[in-house]
Amino acid sequence: MGRFEGELLVRAEKVAGLYPDPRSAIIPLCHLAQEQDGYVTEEAIAHIAELVGATGAEVQGTASFYDMFKFEPVGEYVIGVCTNISCMLRGGYGLLEAASSTLGVPPGETTPDGMFTLEEVECVAHCDKAPAVQINYRYFGPVDSEGFAELVGQLRSGELDGQIPKHGTLGRVLRDAPPLIPVEEIDAERARQDGEREARAASREV
Amino acid sequence: MRIVGARLEHADSHTLERFLATGGNNALRKALLEMTPEAVAAEVLTANLLGRGGAGFEAGRKWGMLRKAKRRYLVVNGDESEPATFKDHLLVERDPHQLVEGATIAAYAIGASLAVIYLRGEFALGLERVQEAINDAYRIGALGRDIFGSGFSVDIVLQPGAGAYICGEETALLESLEGNRGFPRIKPPYFPAVIGLYGDPTIVNNVETVSNLPWIVENGGEAFKSLGSGRSTGTRLFALSGQVNRPGVYEVEMTKITFRDLIFGEEFGQGLAPSRSLTAFIPGGASSPWFFPEHLDLPLGQDEVAKAGSMLGSGSVIVMDDSSCPVRSAWRIARFFARESCGQCTPCREGGTWIDRIMERIERGNGREEDLDLLLDLCDNISPGVVWPPAQTTICVLGPSIPPAISAAISRFRDDFLLHIKEGRCPHA
Incomplete structure (x- = not known):
């Protein structure tokens, strides 16, 4: 309960690595905390803060803005x-x-x-x-x-069990893709291609 | 004529197999292998594709405003929460691959370093379908490194929202995406194209807007522009709901049919319940000024509706018949905005709350005659003059979205208000 454990910890670390700024993972990680515990516990808030490099107050401040996040136990x-x-x-x-x-x-x-x-x-x-x-x-x-x-x-x-997972589980399809390409690499490659195109255009004009 | 909804006739429209069997990724290949990013952007500019999120700003012009910094982002706005708007919900569940293809084309055209699809958190099935489509795209080489051998690389990340209407406002969405409360940013800068995600230039486009891109790339901007008329080009998804026999999402060529066709037409809404008559309809989502029977023959076009004093907004048409209480309808709309106010600006936070309370007391039979002037005074404090388009005293347009429903209801249904007050109850209850 609370801190991410086992498979969920692996998923949480992956999610935190998906963004140029890990703080962007705060909302997805709060969803993950709800998937684990049904609501966002104080321990989860502290753990999310560690994972994204924020304070607990910052995570709490964000999470409390959104209707989908619960801070006390709710029904199944x-x-x-x-x-x-x-x-x-x-x-x-x-x-x-x-x-x-x-x-x-x-x-x-x-x-x-x-x-x-x-x-x-x-x-x-x-x-x-x-x-x-x-x-x-x-x-x-x-x-x-x-x-x-x-x-x-x-x-x-229990007739709807297959259709409706327990509260907190949102998308059941996980990201299945190679690691993200560093944005710096994409930026450099784009600059190179843009330069090439401009050079070609310039040589046509001449 | 179907563009974004073309695939929806198939029950399995959300699968990769159906997508590929119906021309999926042809446009992406064409864009990446045969066109420069500038050429793609030029087609979109020619198409005059108006943003389908609500504001109706030309997507091509928005792209043109992108500051050419080294780092840029594409964000697809799928936080659909305007009351009575449910077209993006349909698109993300039923044709997620088209969305991913469109987003990849947009990312190429603007030279995005990373693309994010921000989906409303409540769209659980949509989140699954879009993630599946993203996973599929990576698997078949349509996303990630060196897409289709073109030398172009980009990643798409799917981001869930968490239940906040205001995050549909593009700067609030960016705040949310940065891990913050969904507070709209102070303007200027007016456009995320100048300063957006993480302070870098960012293009924010709606799901339906992006879903139009594959067709435009395949058929050309001129072909798109030849549909519709004036500034309203192409087709659009109209979400019809309320007291109409056949509510649903209908894709129609812009300006070619009227509200009467949409509400009463055999292939669309099929009219009202027996012996009911139309009292009012809302043409573009809960924040747009109300229309009445005399507006039924207006065509579904951006400028036509604007000229008549309202907006096509998110393309959501809400129908009210004579069994409904206009006071109750206006109250429910005001209550929504009051609840969803982010609380930054006093006129919206306080004004919305008080309008909600006063409308509730009238609807419950405890109103006073002077409440009508009080309501209009509150409206005037939120949006001076209560004119259309609304004047603004707030950071974003959420607050100014409250007065249209209230002022429309009071000016058109004043007798109804007075009856509530005189009889001490809702005459429609």
């Missing part, structure tokens, strides 16, 4: 019901109420068994399927109150 499934304009016009608020009564918790809270956290969310760009629901950032819609209860049932029975 974070369920977002969109109530923004396009979903509202098609029953988003009614669905949020139904979701709340199905789960027995108001928006913003987690069920006592730790299975579900319910959130009211802003537009999730699924507006043609309004009202839309996201579960651990996997999209469903249009969803009505019966459909919502059914989804919850499927989550409880």
Whole structure:
């Protein structure tokens, strides 16, 4: 818990090496911390700071700006019901109420068994399927109150396990590519090619 | 006519096999092996490709403003979060290879040292699909060192956002990409093309904009420009949502159909529910001024919509019928901006919050008649004169995006507001 360990530590070090400035890895690494622990722990913040050469306060300052990062345990499934304009016009608020009564918790809270956290969310760009629901950032819609209860049932029975990983896991496809080309090398090569082209153009003019 | 959406008719449009079987990477080969970077940029300038993110700035001109420093970056903006906008969501999930091809072409044209695709964090499937497309591209020699033996090399890194509407604003996006809070930068400098990522010149282009590049390279800027009319060239993805029978993303040639066609046409929205009538629609995302039935015959063109007092923005059309409450709709839009304000500027942070609260109290039946003037006064403090295009008292345009919905609702549906206040409840509830 907390600090990256094992396979995740290897991944974290790779991510930190992807940018000309390692601080660019702060957000991806916070996602990785959530993948490990479900939320961004204080230990993870300290570890991320070490990996990118920032202070813990700087990492915390960045992370706390973003809605997707949680700083205390949340449910195994974070369920977002969109109530923004396009979903509202098609029953988003009614669905949020139904979701709340199905789960027995108001928006913003987690069920006592730790299975579900319910959130009211802003537009999730699924507006043609309004009202839309996201579960651990996997999209469903249009969803009505019966459909919502059914989804919850499927989550409880494990039927959707393959489709929806536990909270915190975003993209399951990892970068599979050769090491990055140093930007200095690309800059030098471009300067050389630009020079060649200019010389060719100049010799044509003569 | 389909350009960016051409491949979407195939169920497997996201796979490398389908991509390659439908002309994938032909444009990239052509650009890298037969054209100079300047020639590619010239075609894009000729095409008059307007940015598809919201501001509608010519992509070719933006490229032309790039400061020719030794280190430059390309950043693709896929932080799509404008309410009712869901076209990039479709593109990244359904044609990620086209995006990667377009980004590589753009990187070549501007001489990028590194390219980053910044995707909205909530797009979990999109992140998987784009990463897969990037991995595929490396595997087949379309990315990385010496692409297709052309001598051109570039890497693409995929960066997830983490839930912040403001990061769609290009300078906030760069801050976020540098590992900071998503605070828009103070202007000037107005363009990241002068000072962008890590202080170096940077081109920031939207996903749909970049996805148009392969077609433009293959068919030429003139062919693109021959579609549409005036400044509005090519095709565009329109995201139709709200109270319409067939919401969805429709690619249409610009200026060739009207809002009436889009909302009511058989091949598009197919009209409203039985016995409902249209009260208002929003032509370009939640921040654009509202349109009404008398605007239905305007063509879907950048300048045509601007001349009528609104904007085509992100190409998102939101339909409201007479069962909906205009007060509630305007309130929900204001609430969104209030919640998403980054908090740097007082007019946006405080003004947005107060408008949200006052609109809520009217909608819930606790409003007062003087609230209408109070709302307009607040709007005037955020964006002096409440004119279009909006005047700005803030670092970015998030704050000035609040007044259009409020002022449109009050001026058009004043009686509705007064009824809420008089009856002490929402008459539509």
